[in-house]
Amino acid sequence: MGDAILTPIEKKPASFTASVVGAFGAFAGIFVGAANGSTLLGIVAGFVILAGLAYLAMEVLDESQEKMVRWGLIGLMGVAGFVLGGLPGLVVGLLFGWFFGWLIYWVGEGRYRAHLVPYLTPGQVLWHYTFRVICGAIFVFLITPILVVMPLSFNAEDFFTFTPEMLRFDPEGYSLKHYRDFLQSDDWQQALRNSLIIAPLATLLSVSFGTLAAIGLSQPHVPYRRAIMAILISPMIVPLIISAAGMYFFYSRIGLQGTYLGVVLAHAALGIPFVIITVTATLVGFDRSLTRAAANMGADPVTTFFRVQMPLILPGVISGGLFAFITSFDEVVVVIFVGSANQQTLPWQMFTGLREQISPTILAVATILVGISIALLATVEMLRRRSERLRGMSPG
């Protein structure tokens, strides 16, 4: 729709460009100034320099020299950054140069209106971009904690923060030490093994029971459907600490407390709602006449299930299984209470580490786990798309 409307893009008056870019410069100047001693000086210098640069680029130089000006700006600011703050300063300077080069032309040439409908008032344009910036800040809030962990896990020191060496990009500041710790420590290896035993078993249990039940639940006439659904979903709703407390009391009564079986059963129960939800959602789009057609052609129910129904709902089953897996793999509260020291899993080990602040090995483990979750996320997304495609193909 936006492409159909031709918003006139025209060069803005120099006073406008200079003051807007100058304001950005002043904002950047706050930080540069603060890092170098005087905030006030930074603001004033930032405004003056960038307003000047913007005026220069717009009024003195020709439009066709844009490329040259932008590269020049990157180089200039990079050098300035290096002089002020060494290697980290250089990186910040290069980024500033790139950003301001883009900003000057974006504002000066009026390109910011290109994707907007022509009748917006300046206030609305301003709001549009302010809103984008707010959203960007929220995205930063969402993603930063995860990104911060990764470089810190390569820290050569036992600190939970960036060391001066790391900021100088000194290779001395980085090492794989914490990964080595993880791979060589018996505690962590035992925890990893436990996690890799418990999570797949629990997943297997919840997927096999859950898929059957989901197929049952999506039949047209199920008595007490709501009540059954409420019971099956309840492990997801009941706070973990309550599940943990109840399971601790009950499992120690029947002798399952502190056994692998107990932990597996508990985790399977926690994973079931996810399997039920994803598989029933997939079954909503399942065309029942396919099973009838299969039966019509002489297939028995088991063959029908494995040859017709299963391949179609497989994406849902797998993503339900992944949810169940990650539930068990990430779970701490229940395993702390239901398990004993022998069943210590990876998250439990991390939890102990965090409470007692032992070592940044936790960060290395965290980075590995983030890698795993990226892989899982990619798989689930792929399956979801495949499922949508398959469902689109089936008639009805």
Added chain:
Amino acid sequence: MTDATAGTDQTTTGSPATTDAKGGMIAADGTPLKKSLSRALRRQKMRALLLIAPLLLFVLVTFIAPIADMLFRSVENQIVRETLPRTVAALSDYDAGGDELPGDAVFEAAYYDVFFAAERKLHTRLGSRLNYEQTGASSLFRKSGRGIDDIGEVYQDQFEDLDERWDEARPWAELMGDPEWIAAQDAWSEDDGAMPPFELRDGIRDVLPRTAMAYETFARFMQTEEEDSPLEEEPWTVVHTALYQDISENGVAGYSGPGADRLQAVEALIASPDFETIRFQDGFEEIDEDWVDPEIWKTIKTYSPPYTSGYFLNAVDAQKTADGPALRDEDERIYGLLFKRTLFMSMVITISCILLAYPIAYLLSNLPMRTANLLMILVLLPFWTSLLVRTSAWKVMLQQQGVINDVLVWLGLVGDADRLVMINNQFGTIVAMTHILLPFMILPMYSVMSTIPPSYVRAAKSLGATNWTTFWRVYFPQSVPGIGAGSILVFILAIGYYITPEIVGGTTGTFISNRIAYHISSSLNWGLAAALGAILLAAVLILYWAYDRIVGIDNVKLGG
């Protein structure tokens, strides 16, 4: 009769050959259609239930039963009745409202109960149970377990001085035990497995009722718990006390069985003026003065029923008193504060999630599909990342020597000396939990907002509404279901959180869940943990019910 009318309608349009005499439809096999339909339906229902049954059973056993067990524990209180059965019976007409000590009968019953409990090592458990209600009960019972022997020793020593045999195993066994049992026990050897169970001699119970009871308890305990033969173990001092009581009350004049002479000698000794006796009450007072304070008896009396509301009262900062439930003193009320804090912080977290999620959901639902899908990854990645990874990330960021403080110091916004305290307080918990729960708010909001037709907004604008009016009167009301769904979800998740508050909450940022965990693993007051859990569970279930009414549990979506 609707079915019948439907049937006749069918007859007029369908073929008349398949109707029966009354005009109902008939299936191919000759049964009325209605019947065969309902049979097919029933079969279908059965098949569906059969498919669901394994999972339902699984969840009932592994999940619902533990929850039920927890609820049961929050009211269960068998321990007092089981450990002190005689005392509880004797206290039945004791007035817990007054300021008087209970009568001698109660002290006597308590003597036997505490003695047996101490031998079984159950008295400390009861002590810690009663300690939840009255401070000091634990040490009182521990002390009594050690000191209770003193009462019986008064009699044991005097009997022993009279006749050595009163302190020997065999003569006692011959006096109390069935001769056939003694023969069987003599013949028993370790390889035979279980010992022949002790049996009292015929008629001894009528002559020496208390002694018989005490000796039988002793003998059985020796056989089953210690696996020692009662023929070789000298009896507990409680048996001597019982013997003194029996003889001084009824005498043994009419008795002529084995050991009659020894018993008569004891009767004569008791009758002599030099014989030293001790009142049970004095004996207890000697062990600990707290026993002659009515307070402990009131507590035992109050907590003697098999089920109690005491844990729940504790959980709401009240306690049972003789005049019914009463609030605790101002400075002892902690759970009310914790519940209030949990609710308040969950509310703050929910509101911050709404504020942060709304712009994101709006942006995602209004961007072109490709860009929205790309940005969605930024929402889903934290959602899929381990909870502990995110919590540890926040610990790293918020610490005083952490990333945020370092950046602020580097920028000069904060002095190196006064770094901000952002962790181990409410702020830390709120920030970390808002981050962790934000995807749970964005996803439902997004799925509601992407169904709002953009033409409504355009229509409002073309009718002359300003941007604000368009948003507030047209767009916002349509997005409210998303806010509702997300808020309830986030609130439910927030009030039960344990891990994050435990790690970044310090002392002021902890939730009720942390207290529950403390009672399970550290203070071992499981009943109180269960009661707190039950209250939390009730709150969550009410919210869940509301969620089901507003959103429908079937509509929960995972991962966009």
